[in-house]
Amino acid sequence: MSNKNLTGSLRRWTSRVITAEELLPEELPEYTRSFVYLFGACTLGAFVCLIASGITLALFGPGWWHASSVGHFVNSIHFWSVQCFFFFMVLHLWSQFAMAAWRGGRNLTWVVGALLFVCSILAAFTGYLSQQNLDSQWISVQGKDAMNAVGIGAFFNLLNFGQMYSIHIAVMPAVIAALITVHLILVRRKGLVPPLADDEGGKGDADAG
Amino acid sequence: MGLGAPHYVQLGFVSITVPNLVVLGLMILVFAAALALRLPDEHGDDRTDEERKP
Numbered sequence: 196m197s198n199k200n201l202t203g204s205l206r207r208w209t210s211r212v213i214t215a216e217e218l219l220p221e222e223l224p225e226y227t228r229s230f231v232y233l234f235g236a237c238t239l240g241a242f243v244c245l246i247a248s249g250i251t252l253a254l255f256g257p258g259w260w261h262a263s264s265v266g267h268f269v270n271s272i273h274f275w276s277v278q279c280f281f282f283f284m285v286l287h288l289w290s291q292f293a294m295a296a297w298r299g300g301r302n303l304t305w306v307v308g309a310l311l312f313v314c315s316i317l318a319a320f321t322g323y324l325s326q327q328n329l330d331s332q333w334i335s336v337q338g339k340d341a342m343n344a345v346g347i348g349a350f351f352n353l354l355n356f357g358q359m360y361s362i363h364i365a366v367m368p369a370v371i372a373a374l375i376t377v378h379l380i381l382v383r384r385k386g387l388v389p390p391l392a393d394d395e396g397g398k399g400d401a402d403a404g
Numbered sequence: 405m406g407l408g409a410p411h412y413v414q415l416g417f418v419s420i421t422v423p424n425l426v427v428l429g430l431m432i433l434v435f436a437a438a439l440a441l442r443l444p445d446e447h448g449d450d451r452t453d454e455e456r457k458p
Binding site: 229 | 441445
């Protein structure tokens with residue numbers, strides 16, 4: 196007897212979206228044995244460091260990260276994680292662009308990746324505004340003109356620390372985490388894009404050893 | 405940041421700070437290295453399949 200309840204429907208839907216074998220393959224194609232294929236994983240690693248250091252900063256608050264030496268240290272980890280995040284994300288973008296990674300029905304993977312890049316810039320921007328120093332004041336005063344120019348100044352007040360901090364620590368991480376999940380599922384479903392020289396219709400071969 | 409104004413490099417209409425130029429140079433270097441260097445396999449053997457043949 197087939198279950199028509201929400202749990203059963205959700206289980207059937209998730210198994211249609213991606214199977215456990217597709218999600219967690221034990222072997223990858225031979226062509227992925229290259230440093231070029233590590234940039235995405237390095238970006239993900241930097242994101243994990245960002246979240247871990249960000250949670251620590253959020254737990255103790257601005258007074259702690261400005262005044263104590265441990266706070267300075269964790270703040271620095273958060274700052275350098277951002278540098279690594281963008282460093283590797285741009286290298287990932289360069290390599291995927293050079294390989295025309297949208298081949299073989301991977302258009303949506305590419306689009307979600309581009310969206311992730313834009314959302315990451317917004318997250319970094321709100322992070323700059325949350326520093327509570329002269330830099331953040333200067334950037335928010337300059338950025339306010341841009342918000343007004345595009346007609347959204349009434350909704351986003353860059354000088355409002357509470358609003359920018361909430362967007363930075365709650366909204367943007369959730370959006371980015373959701374988009375990363377979709378990006379990874381799409382990568383796993385379609386397989387890693389083969390180099391142009393090995394291309395056979397851009398299908399890749401997720402099961403090859 | 406309390407570190408003073410960064411130095412700028414002026415190349416025609418391009419104006420870039422030295423720290424940004426260093427990061428850009430590093431990215432190009434890492435990208436070139438990733439293309440040129442071979443990733444060792446899980447046993448630390450970085451010979452090609454041809455070299456491994458007896």
